[in-house]
Amino acid sequence: MNFLGITGMQYSGVPFSAHRIILAEDTNVFTQLVSTRLMDMLGVQVTICRNFEELQEAYDAADGPIDLAISNINLPGAENGEALEYLIDLSVPTIVFTSTFHEATREKLIAKDVVDYIIKDNVFAVDMLTESVCRFLTNSRHHVLIVDDSPTARALLSSRLKRYNFRVSLAESGAKALQLLKDNPDIGLVVTDYNMPDIDGFELTRRIRTMRGSHELRVIGVSSSTNRLLSARFLKAGGNDFMLRPFIDEEFYCRVNQNLDTLVQIRMAKIGRAA
Incomplete structure (x- = not known):
């Protein structure tokens, strides 16, 4: 296997x-x-x-x-x-x-x-x-950025990811997230809330895509909203995945793994072409 x-x-x-x-x-x-x-x-x-x-x-x-x-x-x-x-x-x-x-x-x-x-x-x-x-x-080789204006939500996502041995950075706003991405080029995954006061999740995703493509950085949007159109809007903004709160732990970890696996495959293919 x-x-x-x-x-x-x-x-x-x-x-x-x-x-x-x-x-x-x-x-x-x-x-x-x-x-x-x-x-x-x-x-x-x-x-x-x-x-x-x-x-x-x-x-x-x-x-x-x-x-x-x-x-x-x-x-x-x-x-x-x-x-x-x-x-x-x-x-x-x-x-x-x-x-x-x-x-x-x-x-x-x-x-x-x-x-x-x-x-x-x-x-x-x-x-x-x-x-x-x-x-x-x-997992410790993967750096994940959590973006959410709620301290409780940030703490919950951080504890879940750290349980799985990921390296985690936290941002309470879209502006802080963009600065962390500039300062940490090794960040491979962003998990961002939709509803934030300064820059919402859609706009943050659009700005991220002007900096780094989907082959370099994956974006998972999250929200507690019941609006089913949010997932489509996140994907159209350049996101790779979307999840509604509250999460089931196993599903959340699976989605994170799938997105990081894609990055690994892209890197391996790039190395193979260069060899």
Whole structure:
């Protein structure tokens, strides 16, 4: 399977071998599959913990911060979710890999700000997990600008993106956003509200397009309005995507990924033509 995140890794030339990843899982089949796949695809070695005691020992023995944990909800010695609570309390970014899942479980995981959850219900689950790990490790190479005049909205979007390991800048106005774009040419994605007092989202998008094309910078418009024509107006102004609030976390992350994947593909094609 060709992961766009891995393509991004190859583009940047930065290896994963130095990253510390813990795999908290007691099923031998999955520990073997996951550890082998992460080594083969990403070149990263994982520390396997088959029970809660081993997880605690692995964390205490680590000679640096844990970059990412992959954890089942339940482990021997932590049959009621204590392992996940332990990792969250330690602020270790965590991907949940579980076969026990229903709507109530999803709500609890989202509330705990886990990075992602993967359900072990099909033969592609390990592939999906590998892609999720790759995305998390490469997201720090992407710089995202959030533009919104509401402090609450900025904080909410920022916390979501930082949970996924993106670098984030904030602007409370269109004018501030334009200045940040001039000062930070590495910004690859702008998430902008429509309704702002100085420059609305449409005009901001138009001005952005005079500075940088869609092949260099992606723009996602957002709004709480019920006006369904807003999406068409954003796209006509030069935007690449549009979302209505309130967001579903999984959809928001997917839209962000899709737009950044497009940038990676464009860069890779450019490098290929130059070679």
